[in-house]
Amino acid sequence: MSDRIADVWGARTPHPRDTPWPVRVDTHLDASVAEEDVDRWVQSACVLCSNGCGCDIAVKDGRMVGVRGRAADTVNHGRLGPKGLYGSWQWSRTDRLTRPLVRDAGGELVECDWDTAMGRIVERSRQLLATDAGALSHAFYTSGQLFLEEYYTLGVIGKAGLGTPHMDGNTRLCTATAAAALKESFGSDGQPGSYSDIEATDAVFLFGHNMAETQTVLWMRILDRIHGPNPPRIVAVDPRMTKVAEAARSTGGVHLAPLPGTNQALMNALTREVIHEGWLDEDYVAAHTLGFDELKATVEPYTPEHAAGICRVPAEDIRRAAQIFGTCERVLSTVLQGFFQSHQATAASCAVNNLHLLRGMLGRPGCGILQMNGQPTAQNTRECGADGDLPGFRNWDNPHHVQQLADLWNVDPLIIPHWAPPTHAMQIWRYCEQGSIGLLWISGTNPAVSLPELPRIRKILGQDSLFTIVQDGFLTETARFADVVLPAALWGEKQGTFTNVNRTVHLSDKAVEPPGQARSDLDIWLDYARRMDFRDKDGAPLIKWSDPQGAFEAWKECTRGRLVDYTGLTYDKLRGGSGIPWPVNEQAPGGTDRLYTDANFPTHPDVCETYGHDLLTGGVLSAQEYRAKNPDGRAFLKAAAYVPPPESPGEDYPFALTTGRTVYHFHTRTKTGRSRQLRRAAPGVWVELSVDDAQRLGVGEGDLVRLESPRGTMQAPVRIGRGRDGVVFTPFHYGYWDQTDTDGATPGDHPRAANELTITEWDPVSKQPLYKTGAVRVTKIADAAGPSPAPTTTASAPAGPDSVPPTVGDPDADVREHPHATAPPQPPRQPEASPEQPGSAGTTTSATGSED
């Protein structure tokens, strides 16, 4: 038995390069239940990070009582992380919403029945649609945690029922840059690489990606290579001393800790080194890319010394990192929030794609790119158009793509909003602030804690001009502002599919009944569509399905002929074995492990998802300009000079602020905060300062400090950590729902949400907000009452380890780990032939993993 609070990654199962990752089955049950008492195991996959680990839910007496990793799943080979083990079902017996709520005459939220709640929504909806603003008065702000079937249904309601361009998800905050960078470089969203690249690689570059905390099972996969013979070298780009950064040191790699807001300068220097040292695959560049000359000219000024001055890292480290990238036979890169949530996010993420293109390191085992996601179903928000994009990776600027959807849905193409890029989340909130959006429907997310500049968000949510619907499992901070609150069924209480970072689709079956009158998000939207009586061109109901499987079948038709091809999948096919990575079709019935094995990219103008953007401004290229480049199948090397962030430390606000995560919590802790183990492990917010900065400020471990930015203030006890000087870190998970000294929605006298401080700014291309760059000042306000509550097991470990008791689980944290329980599963095998179809470039076939 192991305590996976104390031992986050569990026991090692080391193995050499080009051998399969061994199985280790992790099981955790409620302390009162033994394995033989479990009534049944229900197949699912974990939704507490973006990794997408296959798991089975233990059910006893109609309740979820445990979870076990699926040995047969290619994603996790049986393993689960601490959030999945301790946080996947434990919330289910707590303070759930069980009945709809509406405002009474006195302004209080009171319980009501579904008819009353939906009646109010439909009444307001019809009223607003009858105004001049029409559908432009309606906006939807959804999540990265619902199921594919729900997103697709919402997408069709928004695009073909109402016809509003105002639809986005909190995926704008977590994964928009992954999508944007893939579109800019390769013509379409779609993850090029595979997790199986870890088994084959010689070096892993983690760009702004603290994988050890954000995707613990993926990190276990890397750890098992690191602990085996011929381990890969790790290169970490992160201002904090994460476990990834420690691994960089121990494997002979490099830890680059650039100042927040300087990623693009670093990337340009790495690119310049690779070019100047001649580490190019010139044949690949000539045959399969466009834009080399401009890239070369753009990066030319960024000598290692020049970038070192901007990033404040040693020039020699830049050279060494470039050398590893330039000379290893196989390199795998991963990219996450350190890049995605900074300014120039898309430019820096494209720069990672560029490095792989320059070296021809794509589509082969060990040579992958993983532009990561933050949330378990973020990929589906992107695929289904719930982030505003057109479903099936279609191009809003291509009339043929719009016509395809109009035909599929049997509607007039004019109703489908495609006259401009979809309205991104930050702009939706701005329209709400200005009063031109009058109805905001929020589902499965908690913007009153997770959006930047919370004082402003609370003000908008409180505006009389805005009718707010919140659909959630709990009475979140956001729900407390709502006009109507709808109780939603959560994971395990409903059926649906979702897709992880490496395109693997999982089915999550319903294990138990939802509490009280709670309904799935799908059922709620189907009900709305029925009540609104949305019709197609022939007067038939617009939404032609009534359950998850019906929605899935409809979605499959939407993907036919596109890169994101689901046509070969069925619910039955997803049961029993492993999740399956798309495209899945006649050519690749078992799915596709990695894309672009033939370097044929979906950039043909008739196929591509975007005509591209200017990375500096986000200005959109026209169809004509795009066609003139004649990209047909070639990838783009996109270049951008470095520009400074919109806010840098200065006299008034001398510290750079970066916000982030801890391994024990997910998002605003609506689930993880209701798990006893996870709550004990990371009970409250903290602020990390470097040893020298703390000394200069006269602050000790656990002292209470106030952080102030031009927008707001928060306070928290200090962890004297191991980060770089001049940088302050604080986790963004903590809000007010569980604070007894507040009203559950607002800070009162004890502001502790990191987003009280953050800035309302976004990347010009992906529109992802900036959570990693900002400026603050730090003031001590009280002496310590003990050490800060920051966990000691990860990047938040104290500089002086003896001063703080170690983070451990309680006796009920026991997890059974069963290494080598079965033979490892194999990734999908390469189909017989790679079909060459004009106009469908990019639906490439898989190479087998290295395990053959």
Add this chain to the structure above:
Amino acid sequence: MHLATYVGLQHAASRTLADAFRQVADGHAAEPDVHSLCHTLARMSDAHVGRLAPVADRYGEQREDEPERLHADGLSRTRSGGVGLLRDLQDLYTLASFVDITWTVLGQAAQGTRDRELLDVVDTCKTDTQRQLKWLNTRIKQAAPQALIASAATT
């Protein structure tokens, strides 16, 4: 020589455009993307002013009375609200278009006189101006429906 007049014209217009971008940036500071990008694009036009300076020195910017009539006007003051933003972006678009076509005019003349320095300046600066126009076009397209159809009279 009228080329000198046109060099002076573009020198002044670039300065006017830079100022206008800054004016819109600050007048619409509540739109974060407009605020930060207009400042970025203003710096781009500042750089054009700098690039043109040696050329203008060489030709001697002519300050004759008549060419003053040719000069592009800047923005008087920014407007407010959704429609105001739209209209201000349109003003910037008009001004940037003037600068854009003036690069074309200068480029033609520079070829006629085989002025490599001016040709080089035109070549880089025109690309920047088209970038400015591209962003303005994108942002105007985005703003138009909401501003014209959905925004209340006061916004």
